[in-house]
Amino acid sequence: MTTPHLHPLLDNGIQAGTGISGGTLHCKCATDKVEVTLKGDVLHNHACGCSKCWKPEGAVFAVIAVTPVDNVSVTAHADKLHIVDESATIQRHACKACGVHLFGRIEKAHPFKGLDFVHVELSSDKGWQAPQFAAFVSSIIEQGYDPKGMDAVRARFKELGLESYDVLSPPLMDAICVLYLRTFEALRRTIKTRSTCSNRIAGGSGRPFPLGAGPVRETLW
């Protein structure tokens, strides 16, 4: 069995982060590169198999991290950016010319609002936090990956020291659930109709609540 090709930052072994006080990301245009400047290191860096994260040519997974919105500024050629899909929760700001996603921002109510999503592979600076885990692994099947290869993919992540998850990591899922519950409780206090609200949330009628990590997962059932 050949070793699965996951992503250039993973395939030759993961470089440990050394701590970094910031740096710049650039799009892949030959000239007039869009530049995004980041203050500080990134957080929660991880491989992601979802269908929406930008991936370099040939990669099965994206590598994506977050950083507080205030740490992100566009410092050159902002005019080349556009939002890939205005209807998506994460507004992915990409270069119109080369297609690379420079940063993703959440504008609506969401547990991760306030954090921008960035790809450190777009930086020539060294020392960024290394990938910590692999998320949405089974999602690659939906994008055409041979299901027979999934055991090898998960084994390869394990070999690289990364746990595989089919959503996010347990600490992040727990955090989403806490934030969901808090917002639900605030909403409940506001509308003071617990039964109506609970029914809307538990009713399985689609997407009744903007933060519904559990309910979103549970719409399957």
Place this chain on the structure above:
Amino acid sequence: MTTPHLHPLLDNGIQAGTGISGGTLHCKCATDKVEVTLKGDVLHNHACGCSKCWKPEGAVFAVIAVTPVDNVSVTAHADKLHIVDESATIQRHACKACGVHLFGRIEKAHPFKGLDFVHVELSSDKGWQAPQFAAFVSSIIEQGYDPKGMDAVRARFKELGLESYDVLSPPLMDAICVLYLRTFEALRRTIKTRSTCSNRIAGGSGRPFPLGAGPVRETLW
């Protein structure tokens, strides 16, 4: 730290399955019990933290398994059954008197259509398949479980020999993705407008597709 109470079938150590050719489930009414007869053993038995599965009093998790629809028949007091929530994907048939869920059935298009969901703790027969893993673990936070206790919950599952997941187990998630992809491809062949269909699925505009395991998870992003 006290050991977390999860479910009666888990708390005193898990009894290994011995193979069983079937048995009966009963509701908790003192008289006129609803009876469901199962042919053969159950499959994919697991602990489930979601908000919709029936749990016995005081349990944080449900224990729930599947079995082919043809293996399930109501053999007494069918008139006491009603469907808990007609709008849910799983039509949970519960006893109107005692509230216990006797079986859950999927009537609409879904990767698990053809399998009924059952609780073997409702059977006095011994030897049913033991729980194999824990699903939707972080969901218990949304139902009020103290987030500080989550490490202990996951540690307790590990001690019992069960892996914890925040969706289903990887083989089941992979199976959902395969079935999703197959149905998507069939749909694509039918409507012959790939770009429109892909856009609808990738557009993050809610629940564009009935089987969307990935897209459902990804509506968060």
